[in-house]
Every structure is written in structure tokens, then in C-alpha cells.
Amino acid sequence: MRAVIFDAIQGRPEVREVADPVAPPGGVVVRVAATGLCRSDWHAWAGHDEITLPHVPGHELAGVIAEVGAGVDRWTVGDRVTVPFVCGCGRCEWCRSGQAQVCPDQEQPGFTHWGSFAEFVALHAADTNLVAVPATVGFAAAASLGCRFATAYRALAGRARVTEGEWVTVIGSGGVGLSAVMIARALGARVIAVDRNPGALAVAADLGAEHTLLAGDGVPAAVAALTGGGGHVAVDAVGSEQTCADAILSLRRRGRHVQIGLLPPVDGHPRVPMARVIGWELDVLGSHGMAAADYPAMMAIIERGVLAPQRLIERTVGLDEAAGLLPHFDRAPVAGMTMIDPALPVPETPVAGDDHGVAVIDGRRGRR
Structure with missing residues (x-):
């Protein structure tokens, strides 16, 4: 072959x-x-x-x-x-x-x-x-379900247990980040998408993100201003020391952070703002894909057209x-x-x- x-x-x-x-x-x-x-x-x-x-x-x-x-x-x-x-x-x-x-x-x-x-x-x-x-x-x-979409689905529906009306900040608008935007909207959440690529942010807005922010200094403060104190849920869909910190610092007190992006220990283990985690009683959750046993419920929602992962496919090579x-x-x-x-x-x-x-x-x- x-x-x-x-x-x-x-x-x-x-x-x-x-x-x-x-x-x-x-x-x-x-x-x-x-x-x-x-x-x-x-x-x-x-x-x-x-x-x-x-x-x-x-x-x-x-x-x-x-x-x-x-x-x-x-x-x-x-x-x-x-x-x-x-x-x-x-x-x-x-x-x-x-x-x-x-x-x-x-x-x-x-x-x-x-x-x-x-x-x-x-x-x-x-x-x-x-x-x-x-x-x-x-x-x-x-x-598209095997890694990015299923991971985002379980991260929001199973791990963070997002509810209607909550603010969800998604750091990174690649495949998994855009999946998270689509799924959060389907769960009734209000979404803020963050990325360094204006084109990716445009796609996030088309998928239902209420606000989009260019990555850089000031993301946590901007999220706090838009949400009246910080998001209920934050997702790091990139996997770097900076994006992880921005996601955690964008949360309101007792918020929930979900780490999806891999954090490679390139220069030692990445630093995480644990003082904020402790002082504000934040939940830090991991999401490592989704078992096959949980797929039927997600597949049924896709068949009904509520979720459309095919919209996230930019091209085929x-x-x-x-x-x-x-x-x-x-x-x-x-x-x-x-x-x-x-x-x-x-x-x-x-x-x-x-x-x-x-x-x-x-x-x-x-x-x-």
C-alpha cells in the first residue's frame, strides 16, 4: 500500500x-x-x-x-x-x-x-x-470525530458540563477549537473565540461565536470585560504555556478550565497559574478523547443535523x-x-x- x-x-x-x-x-x-x-x-x-x-x-x-x-x-x-x-x-x-x-x-x-x-x-x-x-x-x-470533534464534545458536555447561558472562552480556533465553538453553541452557551489568525476567527464567528479576540496581551482582561467578571468555562485548544495561562486567567471565580491542547515539556514542564486556581477555586479538567461507548449519542445529534462536523473541513488533500x-x-x-x-x-x-x-x-x- x-x-x-x-x-x-x-x-x-x-x-x-x-x-x-x-x-x-x-x-x-x-x-x-x-x-x-x-x-x-x-x-x-x-x-x-x-x-x-x-x-x-x-x-x-x-x-x-x-x-x-x-x-x-x-x-x-x-x-x-x-x-x-x-x-x-x-x-x-x-x-x-x-x-x-x-x-x-x-x-x-x-x-x-x-x-x-x-x-x-x-x-x-x-x-x-x-x-x-x-x-x-x-x-x-x-x-473528523476521532480526535478533535469527539474530544471537544466530551470536554464540554461530559467534563465541563456546560449549561445554557454560560460563557465559554475557546483559546485557539483550529480544528478542535472550532469544534468546541460549534458544540458550545449547540449546548446553548455564549462563546468567545480567541486566535492569532483573523481568518480562523471569521470561521468561529460564522459558527456562532458571539465575540472574537486576536491572541496576544490582554486576553483575560478582555474576556472579563465582555462577560462581567470572566467566563464560566475556558478551553485551551492549542496547548502552550501562554494559551493555558490565558484560558485559566480568563475565568470567573469557581470557573472550569478544560485542557485539550497537548502541552509538550519543551523547556521543562509548563508553568500554570496555580495561585489563581487555588485562590478562586477553579476546576482544572483534562479531556483525552471519548470512548466508543459514548459515540452513539453524539452520532445521533449529528444525524439530526444539530451538529455538523463537515462544516469544519476546510479542504481535502x-x-x-x-x-x-x-x-x-x-x-x-x-x-x-x-x-x-x-x-x-x-x-x-x-x-x-x-x-x-x-x-x-x-x-x-x-x-x-
């Missing part, structure tokens, strides 16, 4: 022919119809996660089962499926209680094993982790374009999700780029 692969941490990704995967016991092989290009994939490429080289990234996916391994009871070849980016073992107390997203023996495509930037991907513990994709939901929309975009994804201006379709034909001419491999597509340098 064709796959995006890199041989060294921060090495240049390229598309190569590699061996087809084999269904593991209890697992399946899925023919990938759509897979998302996510900042988490960049973290793996940059060396912020433990991976085995050479490596194929990709963890947000949807497709059709092509092979079923021994011991699988619920699924057959031809089923339309997606999967959370955290795949539980199916045996431990957390998996048995429906909390596979914190399974201590979890597998993660694109991290613990080769992922979905390929024509096929192997998935483990299929009876625990696979989610049926209704015929009314497209593969690209289903793939092939594997070759994705290989060029991955190394620079942390700096790319973002205004939605990029989907990869492995079936798109190989470009007749190489994807344009500079000496560092930055793709130039439709005149937008490195844009998702």
Missing part, C-alpha cells in the same frame, strides 16, 4: 510503498476513506511522543472493514466504521466501565503503531473500539500533499480541518515546496 512515512524524528515525510497491514487477533484492517491531519500528528513527528521508527502517522480515520481478525464478533468485512484515537484493551476495569479513553493498556493508531496516513490501517480490540458510521454520515465527517504539510503544521495558519483522501491520484508534478518541504497548494503556503 501507499503510506506517508518518516524514518527519523523530524525527518522529512515521504510517500512510499510499504507492506499491507494484517488484522491482529481481535482486530481488523480498515481501508481508509478519510483521515484527518491534526496537530497531534505533528507532535509525534516532532518527537513529543514515544514512537517506533520508521513511522506512519494518522489517528483520525473512517473507512470500510477490509479484513477481520480471529475473535471479532460484532463486525464483518464491508462495514462502515470509525474509531476513537484512544483504543482500549477491552479487558481492564476502565474499558469494562465504558471509560476506554483512559485505558492503561491503550493502543493509539499513529502513535503506538502505524496509523492512517495510508491506504489501510490495522486496529485493535475491534469489539470495544469500533463505531458504526451510518450511511447518512460521510466518511470525512466521521473521520492526497497523501503527497499531506507529507509536505506535516512538518510545518505547528506554524500553519488554521481555519478548519484538513482531510486526507488516500485514494486521490498522485499529482502529475511534484507538490511545490521550498528547501524545507513546505507545501504550496492553491497559493497558500503551508495552510491546512
Whole structure:
């Protein structure tokens, strides 16, 4: 099969022919119809996660089962499926209680094993982790759920328990941030979106953000002024020391902060304003995806049209374009999700780029 692969941490990704995967016991092989290009994939490429080289990234996916391994009871070849980016073992107390997203023996495509930037991907513990994709939901929309959308949904509905009329501040308007804006509005919240990219803020406003703020000095004070003392809920959808601090400091007393963006310990562990957390009795919550057991309720809302994850997809590219975009994804201006379709034909001419491999597509340098 064709796959995006890199041989060294921060090495240049390229598309190569590699061996087809084999269904593991209890697992399946899925023919990938759509897979998302996510900042988490960049973290793996940059060396912020433990991976085995050479490596194929990709963890947000949807497709059709092509092979079923021994011991699988619920699924057959031809089923339309997606999967959370955290795949539980199916045996431990957390998996048995429906909390596979914190399974201590979890597998993660694109991290613990080769992922979905390929024509096929192997998935483990299929009876625990696979989610049926209704015929009314497209593969690209289903793939967008696996990491960013499902994580935002659980962060707001399950962890922060947002209620109607509350103020929610979303720091970062990339794929997960825009998902949070859409979901918060669907829950009846009033939303403030923050980003460094005016184009991303325009999309956030179109999705229902009541106010938009350019990232920079003064975000907490601006939020306090707009909300009469700070938001009820804050989401860091980026994952940096600055964005985490801005989110926490934008809260009112006894507010709830949800950390979604990964915080890599580049210069030691990031500093967090814990004095504010203690003094104002703030809740600090993590959100690590969503178990397959919780997908049906979210999928039903999508089928009813209340949530429309497909609106967050900015464009679709092939594997070759994705290989060029991955190394620079942390700096790319973002205004939605990029989907990869492995079936798109190989470009007749190489994807344009500079000496560092930055793709130039439709005149937008490195844009998702």
C-alpha cells in the first residue's frame, strides 16, 4: 500500500510503498476513506511522543472493514466504521466501565503503531473500539470525530458540563477549537473565540461565536470585560504555556478550565497559574478523547443535523500533499480541518515546496 512515512524524528515525510497491514487477533484492517491531519500528528513527528521508527502517522480515520481478525464478533468485512484515537484493551476495569479513553493498556493508531496516513490501517480490540458510521454520515465527517470533534464534545458536555447561558472562552480556533465553538453553541452557551489568525476567527464567528479576540496581551482582561467578571468555562485548544495561562486567567471565580491542547515539556514542564486556581477555586479538567461507548449519542445529534462536523473541513488533500504539510503544521495558519483522501491520484508534478518541504497548494503556503 501507499503510506506517508518518516524514518527519523523530524525527518522529512515521504510517500512510499510499504507492506499491507494484517488484522491482529481481535482486530481488523480498515481501508481508509478519510483521515484527518491534526496537530497531534505533528507532535509525534516532532518527537513529543514515544514512537517506533520508521513511522506512519494518522489517528483520525473512517473507512470500510477490509479484513477481520480471529475473535471479532460484532463486525464483518464491508462495514462502515470509525474509531476513537484512544483504543482500549477491552479487558481492564476502565474499558469494562465504558471509560476506554483512559485505558492503561491503550493502543493509539499513529502513535503506538502505524496509523492512517495510508491506504489501510490495522486496529485493535475491534469489539470495544469500533463505531458504526451510518450511511447518512460521510466518511470525512466521521473521520473528523476521532480526535478533535469527539474530544471537544466530551470536554464540554461530559467534563465541563456546560449549561445554557454560560460563557465559554475557546483559546485557539483550529480544528478542535472550532469544534468546541460549534458544540458550545449547540449546548446553548455564549462563546468567545480567541486566535492569532483573523481568518480562523471569521470561521468561529460564522459558527456562532458571539465575540472574537486576536491572541496576544490582554486576553483575560478582555474576556472579563465582555462577560462581567470572566467566563464560566475556558478551553485551551492549542496547548502552550501562554494559551493555558490565558484560558485559566480568563475565568470567573469557581470557573472550569478544560485542557485539550497537548502541552509538550519543551523547556521543562509548563508553568500554570496555580495561585489563581487555588485562590478562586477553579476546576482544572483534562479531556483525552471519548470512548466508543459514548459515540452513539453524539452520532445521533449529528444525524439530526444539530451538529455538523463537515462544516469544519476546510479542504481535502492526497497523501503527497499531506507529507509536505506535516512538518510545518505547528506554524500553519488554521481555519478548519484538513482531510486526507488516500485514494486521490498522485499529482502529475511534484507538490511545490521550498528547501524545507513546505507545501504550496492553491497559493497558500503551508495552510491546512
